[in-house]
Amino acid sequence: MRLVLAMAALAAASSTALAAGYPVTVQSCNRDVTFESAPQRAVSNDVNLTEMMLALGLTDHMAGYTGVSSWKTLDETLREGVAELPELSPEYPSKEVLLGADADFYFAGWNYGMRVGGEVTPETLAEFDIAVYELTESCIHIMDKPKASMDDLYSDLLNLGAIFDVADRATALVGGYKQELADFQATLPLLEAPVPVFVYDSGEDKxxxxxxFAIPTALIEAAGGVNIMDDVQSSWVEIGWEPVIERNPEVIVIVNYGEVTAEQKIDFMKSNPAFASIPAVANDRFVVLEYVEATPGPRNIAAVKRLATAFRE
Known part of the structure; x- marks a missing residue:
């Protein structure tokens, strides 16, 4: 009798596991990662990755977040979403931070919480049974990939949906984003040619x-422009000012975060005689995107809309 009951319990458990869709395997950069169940102590790094988790309603599966307060601020939307979650580290977390939180999952990216050759990588965390899913945009740091596109965002959301057994939620969210963007683009007046755009994140000397391979390239293209640094085979990168001046951007996108404000960045460019001939500077054509809009995340659609409107003014 006990054997029969045990077998029945095992069958029920197996049915439950199958119904939940596990095991599930997703591609993370150049790795296939398999999950036997949904993580229960997840940690996300950076504001944009944390917002992806919130957009999918995964707060109950999270132990906390990292990598925000040292150089970025939580706006009201994000602050409300993480109100019950602790910030485990103001910067990139160490292994000790993740172990101390009893984390079983880390959502981060290369230069979004992990560094190539650093102490926190998928390999170094594997021995502690902490699974890692890598931000698709960041994969260029360790492998070849196509140029940035909106599919980078969509893939991350769908993969997270599979990992946490909220695939229907993720599919609906991505479908909504795609439809919203398509509907908006259908209303836009056609441009004679793509608008040349420069993205100014930070730095004065360079x-x-x-x-x-950075997501602003995709946002700019979706809005009807072209990133003048589209030929730079990198994601976020330091360059010289000479090619910026030579390529005459008509619009400059300012990424707003950190100690230097967007207004200070604009003032720097407008007050420097070397930039006086740049059409965007001469015509005062600056568009400000918050960091959380200019990096992969749920606010990318709103960013495209703002860019598209600015390109047509």
């Missing part, structure tokens, strides 16, 4: 900007 600017830090978005290259071919």
């Amino acid at each position: 600017p830090f900007t978005a290259g071919r």
